[in-house]
Amino acid sequence: MVIPGGRFREVYYWDTYWIIKGLLICHMFDTAKGMLLNFFNLVQNLGHIPNGTRKYYIGRSQPPLMTMMVEEYLTRTGDFAFVKENIHHLDAEMTFWYNSRRVRVYAKDKAFIVYRYYSAIPLPRPESYREDKITASGEHTEVGVNMRYISIRSAAESGWDFSTRWLIFQGENLGTLNDCATMFIIPVDLNAFMHYNYKLLTDWHARIGNTKYVQLYNERAQYQQFLLDELFWNPTSGIWLDYDAFHERPRDYFYLSNFVPLWTKSYTKDADTMLIKLSQYIDQYHFENFQGGFPTSVYTTTEQWDYPNSWPPLQVFLIQGLGKMDTPVASKMAKDYATLWVHSNYQGFIQFDSMFEKYDCMRPGEIGGSGEYKAQEGFGWTNAIVLELLEQYPDIPCISKY
Numbered sequence: 001m002v003i004p005g006g007r008f009r010e011v012y013y014w015d016t017y018w019i020i021k022g023l024l025i026c027h028m029f030d031t032a033k034g035m036l037l038n039f040f041n042l043v044q045n046l047g048h049i050p051n052g053t054r055k056y057y058i059g060r061s062q063p064p065l066m067t068m069m070v071e072e073y074l075t076r077t078g079d080f081a082f083v084k085e086n087i088h089h090l091d092a093e094m095t096f097w098y099n100s101r102r103v104r105v106y107a108k109d110k111a112f113i114v115y116r117y118y119s120a121i122p123l124p125r126p127e128s129y130r131e132d133k134i135t136a137s138g139e140h141t142e143v144g145v146n147m148r149y150i151s152i153r154s155a156a157e158s159g160w161d162f163s164t165r166w167l168i169f170q171g172e173n174l175g176t177l178n179d180c181a182t183m184f185i186i187p188v189d190l191n192a193f194m195h196y197n198y199k200l201l202t203d204w205h206a207r208i209g210n211t212k213y214v215q216l217y218n219e220r221a222q223y224q225q226f227l228l229d230e231l232f233w234n235p236t237s238g239i240w241l242d243y244d245a246f247h248e249r250p251r252d253y254f255y256l257s258n259f260v261p262l263w264t265k266s267y268t269k270d271a272d273t274m275l276i277k278l279s280q281y282i283d284q285y286h287f288e289n290f291q292g293g294f295p296t297s298v299y300t301t302t303e304q305w306d307y308p309n310s311w312p313p314l315q316v317f318l319i320q321g322l323g324k325m326d327t328p329v330a331s332k333m334a335k336d337y338a339t340l341w342v343h344s345n346y347q348g349f350i351q352f353d354s355m356f357e358k359y360d361c362m363r364p365g366e367i368g369g370s371g372e373y374k375a376q377e378g379f380g381w382t383n384a385i386v387l388e389l390l391e392q393y394p395d396i397p398c399i400s401k402y
Contacts, residue, residue: 001035002380011038012052013062014159015380018313020069022384024076025391032073033082039066040089048096051156056126060119060157063190064097066090067197084208090201091213097194098220105186105231105245112231113223114186114243115194119153122146128372135177147183154182158190162371163305164297165255168246173253173299185251186243188232189260189317195224196264228266238277254285254298256314262321271325278322279329292344294318294337295361304371310361311368312385315341319389338389339396345386355382 001011002019016035023032042049049066050057067090074083101115122145124132136148155166166182169175198221205213232240234250239258241250259278261267267274285298293310300307319341323334348365349355357379358368367375390396 001038002031010053011035013049014065014313017065017069017072018316018381018384018388021072022380022387024072025384025387029073029077032076036066036069036073036086039069040086043089043092043096048093054127059121060153061096062157062159064093064193064197066093067200068193071200080204080207083204087201087204087208090197094197094201094217101190103186103245105243106248107231107243110230112227114227114231115190116183116186116245117154117157117190118150118183119157120150121153122149124149125153125156131372135180138178148178148180151180151182151184152177155180158182158187160257160296160305162303163255164253164299164301164303165242165251165257165305168244171244171247173251177303181246184244184246186231186245187257188228188240188242189257191224191227191232192240192261192264192266195221195228195261195266198224225266225268228261229268232261233267235277238281256294256296256311256318259318259321263317263324265324271327271330275325275327275330279333290361291340292361292364292366293341293359302370304358304368304375306370308361309368309370310344310359312341312358312382316385316388320392323392335393335396338393342386342389342393342396345382355379355386357382 002023016039020032020035023035039049042053043066046058048061051060051062070083070086070090074080097115101118102113103116103118105112105114124136132149132152135152136145139145139148151166155161155163158166160166162177162180164173166185167173167175167179168181168184169179198217202214202217202221205217228240231243234241234252237252240261241252241258242255243249244251262278287294290310293315295307296309296311296314297306305311315337319334319337322330322337325331344359344364345355346365348359348367351365352367354377356367357376360366360368369375
């Protein structure tokens with residue numbers, strides 16, 4: 001197995017997506033296949049893929065990217081027999097999310113069934129027991145304490161532990177972890193991931209000839225697209241937004257996760273129309289000021305998934321999302337952003353002789369900060385994403401001058 005690095009000495013779910021991509025780029029096909037088989041075993045024995053491969057992570061997962069990992073393996077190897085032999089494990093994971101992570105919400109006088117991150121264990125996280133006990137100590141009822149624990153665990157399931165993205169204080173994304181309310185926040189990225197998973201499974205079951213599953217996944221994919229158009233897309237802001245199920249309104253705040261439907265191609269408008277809106281949104285936040293990468297949010301806090309931290313996976317959602325639009329303007333934006341990110345990573349490597357899990361968006365190459373632990377060296381997804389961008393854009397200007 002290949003692990004993220006630093007303090008992370010076991011397999012972590014969504015990190016593995018990029019690690020597998022890096023292995024495949026390096027032609028380490030057997031290693032990548034072995035990691036997939038290990039994930040299939042987890043689903044077979046646990047019913048889901050946990051946050052990481054420690055026993056105390058059972059009961060919470062992370063962004064559901066296993067089907068996309070298989071897509072990457074298939075693209076590089078052409079081994080559809082492997083997909084056919086193991087597709088029931090992918091079906092099983094989809095069943096887990098379908099049965100345990102959906103909730104009904106209301107908007108525009110309509111009801112919608114949506115996916116959310118939700119780990120329904122009303123206890124502190126074992127790996128951060130003391131911290132969670134302190135966070136929940138401000139609650140005065142057992143219900144309040146339990147809801148806080150569930151929301152903290154659910155935020156960890158998102159991979160974004162922690163961020164203002166999961167806070168609700170006086171109706172806004174304010175406060176501290178005492179105001180963590182993940183269970184009420186409907187994430188656009190998760191619903192886009194599920195849309196893409198359903199599209200992949202529709203295609204693969206069609207190749208196999210499983211008519212029943214083709215109909216099932218096609219209907220689910222269509223419904224996810226409906227949600228992304230009707231509930232998450234905000235025509236006023238010109239971007240997709242998370243939804244506040246408690247206050248029944250969009251959360252009109254900047255997070256790089258807002259761009260994930262671009263990466264999953266979960267939109268029905270033509271690319272040129274979309275690009276006009278997205279460019280206006282990008283201009284509104286003055287992306288030209290961010291020379292170290294793009295910030296996770298524009299809200300300065302002590303949490304690591306906020307400003308000024310730039311996380312590698314989120315850069316890819318934007319860069320590759322623009323690239324997939326396949327228009328000259330979007331393609332140029334994607335290449336420019338890829339160049340900026342590679343150069344920032346290179347500067348950090350030259351200065352510190354290392355790669356990091358996150359960077360500072362205002363200081364190219366500088367390590368990111370904040371959060372529950374010191375920023376880690378390594379780092380699995382950082383290395384893989386640089387490899388991927390260099391493969392995708394082999395004519396990135398020579399970095400030696402930087």
